[in-house]
Amino acid sequence: MKKLKLFSILSLALALSFTACKDDDTEISYEVDPNSLYSRLGGFEAISAVTDQFLANVAGDAVINARFAATVADPFRLEVLRNNLIDQICEGAGGPCKYKGETMAEAHEGMDITQDEFNALVGDLVAALDQFNVPEQEKNDLLAILGPMQTDIVGK
Numbered sequence: 810m811k812k813l814k815l816f817s818i819l820s821l822a823l824a825l826s827f828t829a830c831k832d833d834d835t836e837i838s839y840e841v842d843p844n845s846l847y848s849r850l851g852g853f854e855a856i857s858a859v860t861d862q863f864l865a866n867v868a869g870d871a872v873i874n875a876r877f878a879a880t881v882a883d884p885f886r887l888e889v890l891r892n893n894l895i896d897q898i899c900e901g902a903g904g905p906c907k908y909k910g911e912t913m914a915e916a917h918e919g920m921d922i923t924q925d926e927f928n929a930l931v932g933d934l935v936a937a938l939d940q941f942n943v944p945e946q947e948k949n950d951l952l953a954i955l956g957p958m959q960t961d962i963v964g965k
């Protein structure tokens with residue numbers, strides 16, 4: 810009898826744990842700090858929207874768009890870059906994402922990117938943040954995360 814009760818409790822616990830891991834994300838909840846930059850930016854949807862605008866700005870930026878010609882011409886490659894950027898920003902801002910791309914040094918090795926090109930790309934990001942009315946504080950917090958990457962990107 811005791812064994813049967815223990816078995817029932819274990820079965821119930823197992824059933825509940827499977828419910829929590831269902832494929833549709835309705836029951837998955839993440840512990841996200843409401844004060845994190847991720848939350849203050851507006852979460853995953855907002856970061857995705859800013860990233861799409863950022864990529865559109867880059868595509869229209871004559872200073873650097875030639876660098877991304879091959880990427881833009883290949884929808885799969887563009888999607889990979891988009892998802893990597895979203896994950897990178899989301900994770901850096903304290904959100905529940907994991908960046909799975911190359912390190913910044915690996916990704917930009919041999920490109921010989923200039924300071925002007927780096928500044929142009931940052932300008933395209935700032936423009937995207939402005940287009941979504943992201944406040945000064947959040948804009949600066951995000952730039953403070955991405956800025957230090959410059960040493961792995963420029964002149965490599």
Ligand code: HEM
Nearest residue numbers: 873876880886893894897910911916922926927930955958
């Ligand atoms: C803070 C600044 C920057 C960040 C955060 C950044 C981020 C990234 C990321 C996450 C990737 C994808 C890595 C992967 O696929 O594993 C990437 C690739 C790339 N980046 Fe950057 N990047 C920056 C600056 C620049 C600049 C200034 C240029 C050129 C003007 C540039 C050109 C490229 C190119 C051409 C690729 C390859 C895209 C592809 O795989 O098709 N990046 N970058």
